[in-house]
Amino acid sequence: MRNSNSVVTYIGIGSNLGEREANIRKALAMLIETPHLEVRRISSFLENAPVGGPENAPNFLNAAVEAHVALMTANALMRRLLEIEQVMGRSRRVKWEPRVIDLDLLLFGSSIVSSDDLIVPHPLMHERRFVLAPLAEIAPNAVHPVLQVRIADLLAGLTNKNQANKR
Numbered sequence: 817m818r819n820s821n822s823v824v825t826y827i828g829i830g831s832n833l834g835e836r837e838a839n840i841r842k843a844l845a846m847l848i849e850t851p852h853l854e855v856r857r858i859s860s861f862l863e864n865a866p867v868g869g870p871e872n873a874p875n876f877l878n879a880a881v882e883a884h885v886a887l888m889t890a891n892a893l894m895r896r897l898l899e900i901e902q903v904m905g906r907s908r909r910v911k912w913e914p915r916v917i918d919l920d921l922l923l924f925g926s927s928i929v930s931s932d933d934l935i936v937p938h939p940l941m942h943e944r945r946f947v948l949a950p951l952a953e954i955a956p957n958a959v960h961p962v963l964q965v966r967i968a969d970l971l972a973g974l975t976n977k978n979q980a981n982k983r
Contacts, residue, residue, distance in 0.1 A: 822854075822884040823927075825893065826955060828920040828938070828947050829879045832866060836877035839904065843917050846900045847881065853893070857882040859950035866914070867944065873914050880922070880950035890924040894934050897921060922951060926961045937961060942970050 831839040859880045866873040897919035929936040941947045948971040956968035
């Protein structure tokens with residue numbers, strides 16, 4: 817897809833149940849099969865302790881993806897991400913529970929979206945090392961459209977001592 821009207825978008829991927837790496841690779845394969853979406857770059861897979869979930873939850877494996885989309889709105893892309901999660905067996909019962917796959921729409925070009933169904937940029941991404949570390953690996957100069965700060969600078973500014981470990 818070489819479309820001058822495409823939008824550069826970033827998606828966060830995580831898994832902390834089952835074969836985490838295989839889960840992420842399956843979600844990536846499903847993203848690649850999505851019409852009007854071209855995956856351009858994929859970060860390393862980083863291991864991270866869970867944030868906000870139940871005690872003793874398994875560690876996450878996280879990654880970030882750069883994709884270019886055409887003929888697709890942020891809401892349509894989010895619907896596709898939720899569809900992939902559902903096909904892979906994710907159920908949403910309890911906030912931050914362990915999950916086979918988690919797909920988050922982090923950035924959709926320079927768009928700012930705020931509705932009952934979707935908030936872009938992702939509302940907590942600037943506070944989370946497990947989001948920013950893989951994203952900074954593939955898009956250090958991408959700019960958070962609300963904060964007007966580069967991703968690399970957001971990552972450098974985090975005071976959280978949890979270190980993401982490359983796998």
